[in-house]
Amino acid sequence: MLIHPLTGALLPGVPMRTASSDPHYLSCLQDYYARWRCIPAYEKLRRILHLASRSAVGKVLERLRLQGFLERTPDGDWVPARRFFERFVAGQHVQAGQPAPDTEAGLTTLLLDxxxxxxxxxxxxxxxxxxxMSGANIFEGDVVIVERQATALPGEIVVAAVDGELTVKRLDRDAEGWLLRPENPAYPVLRPAGALELMGVVTGLARRLRRGA
Amino acid sequence: MLIHPLTGALLPGVPMRTASSDPHYLSCLQDYYARWRCIPAYEKLRRILHLASRSAVGKVLERLRLQGFLERTPDGDWVPARRFFERFVAGQHVQAGQPAPDTEAGLTTLLLDxxxxxxxxxxxxxxxxxxxMSGANIFEGDVVIVERQATALPGEIVVAAVDGELTVKRLDRDAEGWLLRPENPAYPVLRPAGALELMGVVTGLARRLRRGA
DNA sequence: CCGTTTGGAGTACAAATGTTCACTTTTAGC
DNA sequence: GCTAAAAGTGAACATTTGTACTCCAAACGG
Known part of the structure; x- marks a missing residue:
């Protein structure tokens, strides 16, 4: 079924059924998701995908699931899978002479979060x-993402409270106990006097470049 | 109820049922959403939030909507709003011995995006x-945030198409014209044969740490 | 040309959904 | 303590949901 380009009316009887119409359904889903961040129920999907029956919606979703774009929660709800977001990250290769990659409007929907x-x-x-911590490529002004937890493994980069101040260091331990290693020879290794006050583990990093410009 | 900014523990002595237990519900929702990328139906929410009645779920959601954490699609579906994705930014200083100084007032929030x-x-x-680009502290696996634009200034880190492949380099120019400098002596300077196919400028960086653990 | 496969339409129905309402319990202000 | 507001319960109910089923038409592959 096609949609009249001007009136938006559905043109019945016009063939459009081919295996390659799934990408079109996927795009509709991605656009909707980009706007609302959810996969709605079958009846709403039926309208979004311009289908006439809910059963067709079920078949489309199942096909997209087999292709790895969608998955289901244990409760049976449809949710986007990893592949659903792939196109939002630019591909590595570009056609020579055509340097603009897909400029679809959904690029931003991959929340950096x-x-x-x-x-x-x-x-x-x-x-x-x-x-x-410059040796670990963490620099002044970087924003580190910290997952709060009271324990960590040696070798992990952690945030700890030392003398009432939060500090980022690499956790390690030797015969004498725990220690916090800076990754910069200009700084001393810290050996907590009492208990080690661990705030959490660094799980990620965000950096703004081009600060002045 | 307050939540300890460092340990995440619920502060004892504070009764469970109060307007400020909403943060707890919010956390449950955020964690579920981070896992499945959807806000499920009331009955599932009832289980997630450990409530006894679906009508209570409705009231919680409505409260979170008024606080700006959730909104509804035109179809009435619940979806996360902007504030849903904000994160707390930790203060730099912590009281010695009592690492939970800043009350809610001192804590700011920030949207990573x-x-x-x-x-x-x-x-x-x-x-x-x-x-x-290791000299500029950009490494394999990092995700760079690219602002698409056709021109850039010398000295900016850019993404350009070279031989049909996207590459991150520092833009420069000399008497002979534009060139793309790697920040690693092991790589050669690139001098585009024809026009420089610029995709955009690198404005930020995101890195996941602790990938294996 | 004909049978098979594929994508979708249409119907039916048990199960689940969102909301309302009256009611109870807890909390906070005085 | 007393009281009003806030938070949660539980039942009721019209609607909507997801799925199973049959049927249909176009596309495909010899």
Whole structure:
């Protein structure tokens, strides 16, 4: 079924059924998701996809699931799967002579949050001061994503409270106990006097470039 | 009820049922959304929020809507609003011995996307391959935030199409014309044969740490 | 040309949904 | 303590939901 370009009316009887119409359905879904961040119920999907029957909606969704664009929660709800967001990150290759990649309007819908935050309720941000972790490529002004937890493994980059101040260091331990290693020879290794006050583990990093411009 | 900004523990002695238990409901919702990318139906929400009645769910959602965390589609479906994705920014200082100083007033929030994206419609993401920009502290696997534009200034880090492949380099120019400098002596300077096919300027960086753990 | 496959329409129905309403419990202000 | 507001319960109900089923027409592959 096609849609009249001017009136928007459905043109019955016009063939459009081919395996390659799934990409079109997918685009509709992606656009809707970009706007509202949800996959609606069958009846609404029926309208969005311009289908006449809910059963057709079910078949479309099932096909998209087999292709890896959608999945279902344990409760049976439809949710976007990893592949659903793929097109929002630019591909590595571009046709020579045609340097503009897909300029679809949905590029921004991949929330950077989704990339960087796994457990929102335990996640907070911290702006890095100083260059004591430059060896780990974390610099002054960077914003680190911290997942709150009381314990961590040696080798992880953690945020800890030292002398009432939060600091980012690499956690390590030796025969004498826990220690916080800066990744910059200009700074001393910290050995907490009492208990180690761990705030959480650094799970990600966000940096603004081109600050002045 | 307050939530300890560092440990995340619910502060004891504070009764459970109060207007400020909404943060707890919000956290549950945020975590569920981070996992499945949808707001489920009332009956499922009832279980997630540990409520006994669906009507209570409705009231919670309505409260969160008034606070700006949720909104509704024209069809009435619940969807996350802007504030839903904001994160707390930790203060730099912590009281020694009592690492929970800043009350709600001191805590600010920040949307990661706001931090990194200025012009959503012209912004896209690109995963970095190779270590040719390690001197600028951009490494394999990092995601760069690219603002699409056809021109750039010398000294800016840009994304350009070279031989049909996207590459991240620092833009420069000399007497002979434009050139693309890697920030790694192991790589050669690129001098585009014809016109320089510029895709955009790198305005930010996102990195996931602790990938394996 | 004909049978098969595929994408969709249409119908039917048990189950689930969102909302309302009256009611109870808890909390906060005085 | 007393009281009013806030938060949550539980039942009721019209609507909507997802799915199973049959049927149909176009596309496909010899």
């Amino acid at each position: 989704d990339l960087l935050v796994e457990t929102p309720s335990r996640t907070l941000l911290l702006t890095v001061r100083g260059d004591s | 706001d931090l990194l994206v200025e012009t959503p419609s012209r912004t896209l993401l690109l995963t970095v391959r190779g270590d040719s």
